[in-house]
Amino acid sequence: MAANAIDQTRRMLSLVTYLRERPGARVGDVARAFGITEDQLISDLDVLPMCGTSFRGGDLLDIDTDGDRIWWHNPDDVAEPLRIAADEATALLVAARAVSTLPGLREGDREALLRATAKLEAAAGEAAGASSRLSVTFESEGGVFAEVDRAISERRRLWLRYYSPARDELTEREVDPIRLFAVGHTYMEAWCRLSEARRTFRLDRVAEIKLLDAPAAPPELELRDLSEALVQPSADDPEVIVEVGPGGRWVAEYYPHDSAEELPGGGLRITVRTPSPSSLRRLALRLGRDGRIVAPVELAESARRAAKEALAAYEAQPQPAGGGIPQVPQPEQATGQV
Numbered sequence: 443m444a445a446n447a448i449d450q451t452r453r454m455l456s457l458v459t460y461l462r463e464r465p466g467a468r469v470g471d472v473a474r475a476f477g478i479t480e481d482q483l484i485s486d487l488d489v490l491p492m493c494g495t496s497f498r499g500g501d502l503l504d505i506d507t508d509g510d511r512i513w514w515h516n517p518d519d520v521a522e523p524l525r526i527a528a529d530e531a532t533a534l535l536v537a538a539r540a541v542s543t544l545p546g547l548r549e550g551d552r553e554a555l556l557r558a559t560a561k562l563e564a565a566a567g568e569a570a571g572a573s574s575r576l577s578v579t580f581e582s583e584g585g586v587f588a589e590v591d592r593a594i595s596e597r598r599r600l601w602l603r604y605y606s607p608a609r610d611e612l613t614e615r616e617v618d619p620i621r622l623f624a625v626g627h628t629y630m631e632a633w634c635r636l637s638e639a640r641r642t643f644r645l646d647r648v649a650e651i652k653l654l655d656a657p658a659a660p661p662e663l664e665l666r667d668l669s670e671a672l673v674q675p676s677a678d679d680p681e682v683i684v685e686v687g688p689g690g691r692w693v694a695e696y697y698p699h700d701s702a703e704e705l706p707g708g709g710l711r712i713t714v715r716t717p718s719p720s721s722l723r724r725l726a727l728r729l730g731r732d733g734r735i736v737a738p739v740e741l742a743e744s745a746r747r748a749a750k751e752a753l754a755a756y757e758a759q760p761q762p763a764g765g766g767i768p769q770v771p772q773p774e775q776a777t778g779q780v
Contacts (some may be wrong), residue, residue, distance in 0.1 A: 594658075
């Protein structure tokens, strides 16, 4: 099971000390020492070079690997005592105080954070006073993140009330969380007990969340490589053909697709694959006159019926005073998660 965000941060901090004391350490030895796979270690090593002792950069960790050994080229440069400017101290203190208020944060982590914050306040002097006049309030997603992170750490099941835009409904389900990740938004990958399958949940669509006493026991799953895209359709998924005009060319940018053929007049004929073709009805409604579903025929007919029903419902609504024009929502990126 993938480590949660806090555990990964702890590991990466420990890696810095470990690698500084072991120049040329072998990848396999380091992975075994930390109880992770070599792929997880390489992933950590991809992040470490972006870290340093200053928010302004210029002293980043120069760490690389040839696949067999790990080399740290500038350990002495970053071993000097940490020196931070007043604005850096202020930013650190504000962030630390905000994180310490997150619901679901393990008590040991909260206490360690508060101790570190107190030490930084003592060293920052007047900058600490300035930071006390600033505060950060997390939106609901912050609390959801903390609960998911805790569930992963403690290997416990979660109960969710989740909004599914594809079906425009709230569903209740129990899930065994696998990992947190970010691709534009923050997501949880989990084994869904309702659908008995792996599902991806966007945290800002979680309406309510509860940590359960039941242990999480997701099946052994190979983690997907999400570096290319969140949605990675299978060749076995049904094929859907959409034709769009010039105003609908954004579909080819936002939706993974097999092909996008140019049409006369600047349009595109786009072939996409999806395990749930009915979810593309919303795409057809969003496109309006800028596009239409061509195949399969049943889906095209369903989209037309949905459009007629939406138009009828709109015409039944009272018009705004003064003849104002209702605002039309702009297209949003399709993510394909549940």
